[in-house]
Amino acid sequence: MSLITELQTLLGTAHVLFEGDLSAYEEDWRKRSRGRALCVVTPANTQEVAEVVKLCAAHQTSIVPQGGNTGLVVGSIPDESGQQVLLSLKRMRAIQAIDTENLSITVQAGCVLQEVQEAASQAGLLFPLSLGSQGSCTIGGNLSTNAGGTQVLRYGNTRDLCLGLEVVSASGEIYAGLSGLRKDNTGYDLKNLFIGAEGTLGIITAATLKLYPKPQSTWTALVAVHALDNCVSLLSHCHQALGAQLTGFEVMNQFSLSLVSKHLPQLACPFPNSPWCVLLELSDSESQAHASEQLENLLSSAMELGLASNAIIADSLQKAKHLWHIRESITMAQAMEGLNIKNDISLPVSRITEFVRITDQALQDLVPGVQLVNFGHLGDGNLHYNVQSPPNTPAHVFLDSFEDQINTLVYQKVKLYGGSISAEHGIGSLKVQTLPDYKDPVALKLMRQIKVSLDPLNTMNPNRVILLH
Ligand SMILES: Cc1cc2nc3c(=O)[nH]c(=O)nc-3n(C[C@H](O)[C@H](O)[C@H](O)COP(=O)(O)OP(=O)(O)OC[C@H]3O[C@@H](n4cnc5c(N)ncnc54)[C@H](O)[C@@H]3O)c2cc1C
Incomplete structure (x- = not known):
């Protein structure tokens, strides 16, 4: 029997798609890459995932797990062979339990992040990943990419928010690790192998995650800043x-905000002429009044020290959401503008200013007039240091001519300044060829050994993260 027929028998024909428009599964979020799947399967529960994995292993067919397909490194779509099974977790989105005393929530892997935030909030608690x-x-x-986001400064990456995992291994066994324990020193921490593995070691089917008490009040301010080194000094001051x-500290350069104003005018930046803006968030367990006074004092001292030139404090939840919406729309505004070269890098905060100065100049020397969409989570040393074509140069011409050279230039500078070529988006297939040039060779060897040991047939999202040959 063919694999497709066996999968149909297992899941029902409605949950094995192989005809019609499958672009939602086969095309990446940036619409830069398109693959072709043998079929798309949508299992309903962990047992079905395990059975799919066993069937695929028997047919030596590889599997690409997919969640929301918002990943930015081309890891969640099939390759072009037409031979891979795309396994979407979209039907597995139950909130399984909330334990308010243990401050934990257990959810299926296909749960949309916002639904988890809302479930936590309804229980009077906070799930801080944002x-x-x-x-x-x-x-x-989120777990498979160890996603970061805007609250890492205070609560850590997704890895730091995970207490336990349920995973279907490459052989189709179910690892039942849904523990809510904060302490468990009984050997290797297996969950941390699967977190950040981008589906190359197994399929995460459920997770137990940490919750936190909700802050009594949260205040957001947008601050105009003359230069990046002032942003770094303002961070230390905060x-x-x-x-x-301090729960959020985001920087945005003028050009990144101008793209938002251009494509989404309702989200125009209130400080259009400021070279940099900082979005900062303060969360407090005391009263509203206490937090607002603290923020006002902080901003006036920053102005006195010359670290900020102007600032507005959002005096309502709606205004705070509006400011965050500006920041969160930069990625969308860039996509609306057209293609650019994305670099999701991290550096020691103390070296960021020098890195940006030297790298900006080197890029201008290489391609005069090149435009930098520079924004990110400065509090974590994470910049989205994206490079756009000079005005009047079509994006595809720019990318065809310069993408490789620019990536090499930026990554070499990142290495020089002690940084990482992927802060939060992962490796996927976009950076899989590049990683060996920037990662410690022993680390790469150990990664290969782990991959071969947990996935000997190389059927779990092959050729992503680490190449075996
Ligand atoms: C507008 C926008 C803003 C973004 N902002 C951020 C940000 O601030 N910080 C950040 O870190 N990222 C950000 N991202 C990137 C992206 O949203 C994250 O990487 C996110 O964690 C991906 O989740 P997903 O469900 O869409 O995964 P997918 O894109 O479907 O998959 C990502 C990877 O995980 C694997 N995978 C998915 N589900 C599973 C599973 N259950 N088991 C095993 N492997 C699995 C896939 O095979 C793939 O390799 C942003 C993306 C967009 C479009």
Whole structure:
């Protein structure tokens, strides 16, 4: 019997798609890459995922797991062979349990991030992971990419928010690790192997995640800043003044905000002439009044020190959401503008200013007039350092001529300044060829050994993250 027929018998014909328009599964979010699947399967539960994996292993057919397909490194779509099974977790989106005393929530992997945030909020608690794609990305995808987002400064990456996992291994066994324990030193921490593995070691089917008490009040301010080194000094100033109350610190250069104003005029930046803007968030467990006074004091001292030139504090939840919406719309505005070269990099915060100065100049020397869409989570040393064509140069001409050279230039500078070529988006297939040039060779060897040991047939999202040959 063919694999498709066996899958249909297992899941029902409605849940094995191989005809019609499959672009939602086969095309990546940026619409830069398109693959072709043998079929798309949508299992309903963990047992069905396990059976699909066993069938595929028996047919030596590889599987690409997919959540919301919002990943930015081409890891969640099939390759062009037409031979891979695309396994979508979209039918597995139950909130399984909330334990308010243990401060934890257990959800299926296909749960959309925003649904998890809302479920936590309805229980009077906070699930702090927060990304621009939260309306469509899933917990399984967040774990598999170890997503970052805007709250890492205070709560950590997705990895730091995970207590336990349920995973279907490459052989189709179910690893039942849905523990809500905060302490468990009984050997290797297996969940941390699957987190950030981008589906190359197994399929995450459910997770137990940490919740936090909701802050009593949250205040957001948009601050106009003259230069990037002032943004870095403002960050230190905020750390000193606010400690753990500082929950967000995002930077945006003028050009990135101008793209938002151009494509989404309702989200125009209030400081259009400022070279940089910082969006900062303070969360407080005391009263509203206490937090607002702290923020006002902080901003006036920043102005006195010359770190900020102007600022507005959102005096309502709606205004705060509006400011965050501006920040979160940069990725969409870039997509509306056309293609550009994306670099999701991290550096020690102390070296960011010098890195940007030297790299900006080197890029201008290479392609005069090149435009930099530079924004990111400065609090975590993470920049989305994206490079757009000079005005009047079509994006595809620019990319065809310069993409490889620009990537090499940026990554070499990242290496020089002690950074990482992927801060939060992962490796996928976009950077799989590049990784060996920037990663420690022993780390690569150990990664290969782990991959071969957990997935000996190389059927779990092959040729993503690590190449075996
Ligand atoms: C507008 C926008 C803003 C974004 N902002 C951020 C940001 O601030 N921070 C950030 O880190 N990322 C960001 N991203 C990238 C993306 O949203 C994240 O990487 C997200 O975690 C991907 O989740 P997903 O469900 O869409 O996963 P997918 O794109 O479907 O998959 C991503 C990877 O995980 C694997 N995978 C998916 N589900 C599973 C599973 N259940 N088991 C095993 N492997 C699986 C896939 O095979 C693939 O390799 C943004 C993307 C967009 C479009």
